[in-house]
Amino acid sequence: MNDEEKNMYSDEDLRLLQVLGEAAGEQPSAEETEKVWQQFRQQHRQRQNNRYIWASVAAAVVCLLVLGLPFVGERTNERPIELYAALDVPSETTTVEAGDSIVLSTPPEQTAEVRLSDGTRIVLGANSRLAYPRSFALDAPREVRLSGEARFEVAHDANHPFWVISGEMRTEVLGTVFDVNAYPGSRARVILYEGHVRIGHQQEQLDIHPGQQAVLQDNRHLNITSVNLKQAGSWTEGLFDYDNMPLGEVMKHIGTWYNVSITAQSESFLERRIHFRFPRTASLNEVVTALNDLGVARITFHHQTLQVEKP
Structure with a gap:
């Protein structure tokens, strides 16, 4: 901010703008950001004409958009494709x-x-x-x-x-x-x-x-x-046996065997075909490690769900 811009605001206005700037770097809560912004609007409105008020509003909107952009990206990523949802089943036959x-x-x-x-x-x-x-x-x-x-x-x-x-x-x-x-x-x-x-x-x-x-x-x-x-028919012989099978189909079979929910980042790479043969007596972690070793996807376990992402 140059000297001419600083002269537009009182010391209190500048302090509040500084708080907004620091808040943008620290990603405050929505309540904290709104509180500081309302204080600034109330004090600045008393001393500036409409042109300067709208200029301030525009600056604040930009600031709030900067705050919101990371969360917009996160919300987009929070809509994964559900390949399989774990069922409520008994712990024994x-x-x-x-x-x-x-x-x-x-x-x-x-x-x-x-x-x-x-x-x-x-x-x-x-x-x-x-x-x-x-x-x-x-x-x-x-x-x-x-x-x-x-x-x-x-x-x-x-x-x-x-x-x-x-x-x-x-x-x-x-x-x-x-x-x-x-x-x-x-x-x-x-x-x-x-x-x-x-x-x-x-x-x-x-x-x-x-x-x-x-x-x-x-x-x-x-x-x-x-x-x-x-x-x-390999499931009746205790095997995962897939030759040129789409990754998405393989993951669904794994979900039904271990009863674990599975989500994917996007549909495109789920069509990649893989060759995979592994005993069903192996643990889920062992199967995930073997799949990751293929290099066609990155599979991680979070909150009782397998997440399948691009490698």
Whole structure:
């Protein structure tokens, strides 16, 4: 500030302006900044004409904008993309029975196997929930309900179709081997290994064949694509096994296994494809270290959430 500018203000005005300048460097609270600014406006208004008042207001606005700019940037960064949200799940495998109904629930990092009354074998994935009857009715389809992930090896019975209800999607089979992945907040999908299944959603029905998967898209339509069955089924063998898989998809699988929330900085680099093979018996920290060693992303752990950022 030159001598001419200093003459525009009283000593008290200059002191208050100095406080504002120091506050800008120290990033004061909004209350402190407002208090000093109101004092300055009140005293300066009594001695200056309208032109000088508006000049002061402009200077103050610039000062406040300087204070606010860092926080604007932070707010932008505070809107990450949520890849997976941790679920409220038990700390150990639980079985709850009520009349003819049974509910099997699994914790993080564990699977559970169950055989139904018809001989169907089911491997329930981590953080998953399966509801099924103690015995199936003779005059109705066999029906179970799933939240999470499961491998089904359905016993053949031509007179009683087997239905898996997972959210808005229904999988209908007679006898076959397939996976259903339907975690809350994720796109539901069915992967077929053997046999033949029919996927239904609202009025839409599609048949898929071995080596295919049906995915319920955001537009609520089913999309059928080919899939690598060896990689898709690696979870039942205790492995993370991804060959040329988008980073975003890998992170979702890690979230569902360890039940940890995952956010990402932006979508663009989540499409980077990686090759990653690691045992599921490893700790979350070990998996994160191995992923960071690939150099495609920087993954850190803050406030019970994995944050995925550009390297």
